[in-house]
Amino acid sequence: MLKIGIDIVCSNSINIIExxxxxxxxxxxGVPYILKILKKEKIEKELYTDNxxxxxxxxxxxxxxxxxxxxxxxxxxxxxxxxxxxxKLRTFGQNAARILKGLSLKK
Amino acid sequence: xxIIAGVDIGNATTEVAIAKKDEMKIEFMxxxxxxxxxxxxxxENIEGIKKAILLLLEKLNLKLENLDxxxxxxxxxxxxxxxxxxxxxxxxTESTMIGHNPDTPGGCGIGLGIxxxxxxxxxxxxxxxxxxxxIANGNKNFxxxxxxxxxxxxxxxxVMGAILQKDDGVLVNNRLLVKIPIVDEVxxxxxxxxxxxxxxxxxxxxxxxxxxxxxxxxxxVFNLNSEETKKVVPLSKALIGNRSGVVIKTPQGDVKEKxxxxxxxxxxxxxxxxxxxxxxxxxxxxxxxxxxxxxxxFGEDGTNVGGMLKNVKNTMHKFTGENIDDIKIKDLLAxxxxxxxxxxxxxxxxxxxxxxxxxAVMVGTEKxxxxxxxxxxxxxxxxxxxxxxxxxxxxxxxxxxTPGTGKPLAIIDIGAGSTDACSIDKYGRRSxxxxxxxxxxxxxxxQKELGIxxxxxxxxxxxxxxxxxxxxxxxxxxxxxxxxxxxxxxTDIFAKNVLVKNGELxxxxxxxxxxxxxxxxxxxxxxxxxxxxxxxxxxISLTKDIRDFEFVIIVGGSALxxxxxxxxxxxxxxxxxxxxxxxxxxxxxxxxxxxxxLVLGDEEC
Numbered sequence: 001m002l003k004i005g006i007d008i009v010c011s012n013s014i015n016i017i018e019x020x021x022x023x024x025x026x027x028x029x030g031v032p033y034i035l036k037i038l039k040k041e042k043i044e045k046e047l048y049t050d051n052x053x054x055x056x057x058x059x060x061x062x063x064x065x066x067x068x069x070x071x072x073x074x075x076x077x078x079x080x081x082x083x084x085x086x087x088k089l090r091t092f093g094q095n096a097a098r099i100l101k102g103l104s105l106k107k
Numbered sequence: 108x109x110i111i112a113g114v115d116i117g118n119a120t121t122e123v124a125i126a127k128k129d130e131m132k133i134e135f136m137x138x139x140x141x142x143x144x145x146x147x148x149x150x151e152n153i154e155g156i157k158k159a160i161l162l163l164l165e166k167l168n169l170k171l172e173n174l175d176x177x178x179x180x181x182x183x184x185x186x187x188x189x190x191x192x193x194x195x196x197x198x199x200t201e202s203t204m205i206g207h208n209p210d211t212p213g214g215c216g217i218g219l220g221i222x223x224x225x226x227x228x229x230x231x232x233x234x235x236x237x238x239x240x241x242i243a244n245g246n247k248n249f250x251x252x253x254x255x256x257x258x259x260x261x262x263x264x265x266v267m268g269a270i271l272q273k274d275d276g277v278l279v280n281n282r283l284l285v286k287i288p289i290v291d292e293v294x295x296x297x298x299x300x301x302x303x304x305x306x307x308x309x310x311x312x313x314x315x316x317x318x319x320x321x322x323x324x325x326x327x328v329f330n331l332n333s334e335e336t337k338k339v340v341p342l343s344k345a346l347i348g349n350r351s352g353v354v355i356k357t358p359q360g361d362v363k364e365k366x367x368x369x370x371x372x373x374x375x376x377x378x379x380x381x382x383x384x385x386x387x388x389x390x391x392x393x394x395x396x397x398x399x400x401x402x403x404x405f406g407e408d409g410t411n412v413g414g415m416l417k418n419v420k421n422t423m424h425k426f427t428g429e430n431i432d433d434i435k436i437k438d439l440l441a442x443x444x445x446x447x448x449x450x451x452x453x454x455x456x457x458x459x460x461x462x463x464x465x466x467a468v469m470v471g472t473e474k475x476x477x478x479x480x481x482x483x484x485x486x487x488x489x490x491x492x493x494x495x496x497x498x499x500x501x502x503x504x505x506x507x508x509t510p511g512t513g514k515p516l517a518i519i520d521i522g523a524g525s526t527d528a529c530s531i532d533k534y535g536r537r538s539x540x541x542x543x544x545x546x547x548x549x550x551x552x553x554q555k556e557l558g559i560x561x562x563x564x565x566x567x568x569x570x571x572x573x574x575x576x577x578x579x580x581x582x583x584x585x586x587x588x589x590x591x592x593x594x595x596x597x598t599d600i601f602a603k604n605v606l607v608k609n610g611e612l613x614x615x616x617x618x619x620x621x622x623x624x625x626x627x628x629x630x631x632x633x634x635x636x637x638x639x640x641x642x643x644x645x646x647i648s649l650t651k652d653i654r655d656f657e658f659v660i661i662v663g664g665s666a667l668x669x670x671x672x673x674x675x676x677x678x679x680x681x682x683x684x685x686x687x688x689x690x691x692x693x694x695x696x697x698x699x700x701x702x703x704x705l706v707l708g709d710e711e712c
Contacts, residue, residue: 030277077595
């Protein structure tokens with residue numbers, strides 16, 4: 001992917017409405033994002049971190065939402081679940097954007 | 108050959124030095140340090156003394172029975188108490204403002220209009236003549252808000268700006284047909300009056316508001332006369348540096364900066380009783396005190412300062428049993444500072460830096476307390492205890508063990524509660540002084556100016572260098588150097604200002620830049636340590652001139668500070684003084700001067 005921003009790669013079994021608060025969180029921080037839907041159960045790290053900023057969000061079919069960076073060797077930087085409250089998902093999106101912007105995270 | 112322990116009970120730490128001594132020579136065996144338990148010079152010190160001695164004996168493979176003598180310092184028990192007196196406050200009545208600074212306000216520019224609830228927009232007639240600022244509480248989501256605003260715009264309603272309760276400013280703005288400035292995250296939105304004139308300003312990214320942070324800007328917006336403009340000065344001051352802000356003006360609006368009568372200080376000398384108002388500021392207070400031969404200082408009854416000074420005397424009375432009338436405040440250090448205070452009448456919990464005076468006072472008591480303490484220690488430990496010479500004299504004796512020193516010499520001993528100074532001329536004549544204000548005062552200034560609640564965090568800010576976490580793998584120190592990490596850093600500290608405390612990164616959770624924290628830390632140290640070093644040298648000089656001294660050694664806990672010695676050295680170099688940190692016995696650094704001096708005892712120095 002060549003466009004700038006945060007890549008969001010999502011399993012096609014997820015209903016987009018359920019995760020839209022993440023998009024709003026990213027938008028509120030003024031960061032562009034690119035959504036890609038794949039026919040996959042498990043969204044591997046390589047699928048969402050292979051972009052210009054090497055940062056992205058992967059959403060697997062089991063509802064696990066993970067933010068990671070290509071060179072960040074741990075399993076994830078931030079983790080959330082699709083069942084979480086709207087507020088938590090919004091904050092997740094905001095924090096994903098804030099990591100890209102180099103700002104401290106919101107609670 | 109006997110084994111002697113010198114014990115220096117300080118305000119913060121108790122230091123011990125142990126040496127073998129015979130008529131021919133003294134051989135120092137080691138030293139230790141433990142937190143002072145209780146108020147300096149009181150029975151509660153015994154626990155700390157015992158711990159410090161036992162710690163060292165264990166290290167030296169010795170037992171209490173091996174000790175022949177303990178010599179304690181004849182420390183005039185002192186309390187250095189510190190306090191803060193706010194002398195101004197900003198009160199906003201009727202006229203209101205939101206000096207709010209959300210992370211992501213929406214749009215940019217200035218909007219001026221009458222406040223209206225978003226639900227009332229539908230009641231307006233098409234093409235209404237008035238300009239409006241819309242208020243939307245947290246019940247509505249951004250999609251609804253954007254829809255209503257777009258619909259109203261299409262009906263010819265002039266919406267010039269919006270104030271939102273939720274963090275949705277950008278989301279609303281992105282969905283508007285015509286962009287307007289939007290301030291969001293306003294908690295107390297229900298307090299905003301409706302139907303009044305209101306001005307919103309949002310600056311573009313990287314800039315700060317210019318119109319409403321300038322009194323004449325507000326005057327232009329609200330069409331104020333010169334009298335009214337004067338009244339909005341504190342309001343505009345409170346908005347300086349914000350990226351967004353709101354000013355709401357009601358017909359009866361009034362903003363004022365009030366000078367709080369913080370009370371008078373009374374300085375008793377052997378001839379007269381002088382007074383000076385706290386609200387006159389530190390400079391005037393210190394000027395007055397420096398010209399007087401202080402016998403006692405007390406504060407005006409019924410005021411904060413009166414209460415604080417009385418409290419100090421009461422504490423001393425409680426611990427020493429001495430008659431309260433015999434307890435005198437011998438010195439005081441006043442420092443001008445700014446303290447963030449909540450603005451009365453603000454709408455979103457705004458703070459403004461108000462003028463304040465920081466005070467440190469020092470109380471002295473009689474010598475017999477130490478004899479009493481010596482007896483208590485003797486009973487507790489079963490070792491002979493004697494009271495050594497005056498603390499400052501002992502300190503200079505210890506300081507003279509620093510390689511490369513000699514008489515004449517002056518030392519500055521900066522501890523937690525007091526700054527002591529002592530000089531010795533080439534004939535061995537000495538002069539010494541105890542002054543109020545040292546490490547604890549600096550911590551208080553840092554704590555108050557940064558508006559942090561935790562005293563320990565302020566103490567750490569004083570002691571450890573700052574850094575900014577730049578990525579998950581590196582931090583940049585305040586001096587620009589960069590450190591990298593193999594393991595990723597925690598998200599809890601990502602992009603935050605941190606303290607580097609013995610390798611641990613401690614986040615400083617306040618919205619103040621690293622540069623500002625550093626500036627406050629350094630200024631606080633300068634105000635106390637540098638001011639007191641000069642004050643102390645002037646007091647012990649026979650001619651009251653700092654230039655009398657050629658060499659000055661800095662000792663005491665605060666000399667371990669990573670920037671204080673350099674600050675003092677630099678400021679004294681202007682007077683032609685060579686100043687530097689002590690290195691007691693060539694091994695201890697600036698600590699252990701008094702304990703070492705006590706062991707040396709009557710040895711000629």
